[in-house]
Amino acid sequence: EVQLVESGGGLVQPGGSLRLSCAASGFTFSSYWMSWVRQAPGKGLEWVANIKQDGSEKYYVDSVKGRFTISRDNAKNSLYLQMNSLRAEDTAVYYCARDLYYARFAYMDVWGKGTTVTVSS
Amino acid sequence: QSVLTQPPSVSGAPGQRVTISCTGSSSNIGAGYDVHWYQQLPGTAPKLLIYGNSNRPSGVPDRFSGSKSGTSASLAITGLQAEDEADYYCQSYDSSLRRVFGTGTKVTVL
Numbered sequence: 001e002v003q004l005v006e007s008g009g010g011l012v013q014p015g016g017s018l019r020l021s022c023a024a025s026g027f028t029f030s031s032y033w034m035s036w037v038r039q040a041p042g043k044g045l046e047w048v049a050n051i052k053q054d055g056s057e058k059y060y061v062d063s064v065k066g067r068f069t070i071s072r073d074n075a076k077n078s079l080y081l082q083m084n085s086l087r088a089e090d091t092a093v094y095y096c097a098r099d100l101y102y103a104r105f106a107y108m109d110v111w112g113k114g115t116t117v118t119v120s121s
Numbered sequence: 122q123s124v125l126t127q128p129p130s131v132s133g134a135p136g137q138r139v140t141i142s143c144t145g146s147s148s149n150i151g152a153g154y155d156v157h158w159y160q161q162l163p164g165t166a167p168k169l170l171i172y173g174n175s176n177r178p179s180g181v182p183d184r185f186s187g188s189k190s191g192t193s194a195s196l197a198i199t200g201l202q203a204e205d206e207a208d209y210y211c212q213s214y215d216s217s218l219r220r221v222f223g224t225g226t227k228v229t230v231l
Binding site for chain 1 (some may be wrong): 154155157161165166173176178210212214219220222223224225
C-alpha cells in the first residue's frame with residue numbers, strides 16, 4: 001500500500017524552529033518529486049515547497065523562502081521540512097504529498113494524513 | 122490569497138447534479154496550465170479527484186467529471202450522494218510557475 005506518514009509537528013514559540021518528517025512506503029520514493037502542502041485552521045490549501053528526485057532542485061512559496069528548507073533522504077525513504085523563524089501565520093496542518101507530472105506540470109496523487117504545527121507564545 | 126476563485130458553497134439534494142467553478146485569469150488557467158481537483162472529506166487529508174482537467178484516477182466514481190475552457194474550469198458531480206459532502210479544491214499553476222490552489226468550495230447534500 002502506498003503510504004505517507006508525517007511526524008514532528010507540535011507547539012513552538014514565535015521565532016522558533018521545527019523539523020517535520022515524512023516516511024514513505026509502498027512505492028519507489030527516489031523516483032518521485034515530493035511536496036509539502038499546508039492548511040491553516042479553517043482555511044484552504046497552500047503549496048509550500050517541492051523537491052526533485054535527487055534533491056538537486058527545490059522550489060518554495062515566497063512566504064517561506066529563506067526560512068524553510070525542504071530535503072530528502074532516499075536511503076531512508078524520507079522527506080523533511082526544516083522550519084526556522086516560525087511565525088504565527090505558519091500555524092497549519094502540514095501535508096506531505098507525492099508529485100506526478102501531467103504535461104510538464106505537477107499535481108499530487110498521494111497525500112499523508114498531516115501533522116499539526118502551532119506557533120504561539 | 123488564492124488567484125483561483127471558487128464559490129464558497131454549493132448544495133444539492135441527493136441525486137441532483139452540482140457544478141463547482143474555478144475561475145482564473147490569463148496568468149494561470151488561461152495561459153494553458155491544466156487544472157486538477159481534490160476532495161477533502163471532513164477531518165481528513167485531501168484526495169486527488171481529477172487530474173489534467175478531465176481525467177479520473179482509478180477508483181474515482183464516474184459521477185465526478187471535470188472540464189476546462191478559457192480562463193476557468195469546472196467540476197461536476199452527478200447523482201449527488203451524502204458521501205460527497207466535502208470541501209473541493211482546484212489546483213493549477215501561475216505565471217511564476219508556482220502551484221496555486223483555488224479558494225475551496227464546500228458541498229452540502231441537503
